[in-house]
Amino acid sequence: MSWMEFTSRKQLAAWLLFSDQGLRFLSWFFRRYYKSIMNSEAGNAAYEWIRSEVIREEQERGLARRIVIERFPDGFIKVYGEKTDVVFIHRLIVTSDKALELDEQLAELSCPKRAKETYDGRVLATDIYQGRTVEQEAKRRARIAISAALGRSVPPKDRMDPKLRSGNSVVGAGRVAGNAGGV
Numbered sequence: 001m002s003w004m005e006f007t008s009r010k011q012l013a014a015w016l017l018f019s020d021q022g023l024r025f026l027s028w029f030f031r032r033y034y035k036s037i038m039n040s041e042a043g044n045a046a047y048e049w050i051r052s053e054v055i056r057e058e059q060e061r062g063l064a065r066r067i068v069i070e071r072f073p074d075g076f077i078k079v080y081g082e083k084t085d086v087v088f089i090h091r092l093i094v095t096s097d098k099a100l101e102l103d104e105q106l107a108e109l110s111c112p113k114r115a116k117e118t119y120d121g122r123v124l125a126t127d128i129y130q131g132r133t134v135e136q137e138a139k140r141r142a143r144i145a146i147s148a149a150l151g152r153s154v155p156p157k158d159r160m161d162p163k164l165r166s167g168n169s170v171v172g173a174g175r176v177a178g179n180a181g182g183v
Helices: 009-018 020-032 034-038 041-062 097-110 113-119 134-150
Strands: 067-071 077-081
Touching: 009 020, 020 034, 034 041
Parallel strands: none
Antiparallel strands: 067 077
């Protein structure tokens, strides 16, 4: 098929970008006329646009995505976020060591391919949550307010009631397997 057989520029562009013959031609054309293309205003504009897109993608990749997890006392969880991909892996209640190993294998098998690298990487936070009563929450907030008034930068953990967990977020704790993200 020659370029004269196309009915529109759109069809020609689709052929150039999405067919093997078109990509081979495009590759040859740019290798052959690279200097004259880059010396033109259109070539320079295309280069700057591609460069800005690559920089934007790298910056987006580097930015942390903010995810908000809302837990309810009955065990219900809501996850909020923009431009995120959330994967839930449900673990089973097990009692023996062998069952724990099998549960780990089941979790790895049930993890979708798109999330495997993340699941095998660093654990960002761990938490044990047992619901709070209104009184416990009021006491906790009062302790935080007193700490802020005294100039403490980090609010105290809930150590008064050993049953009450405030959420010990630990970076890098837990299981680390495979590529740990260069850490």
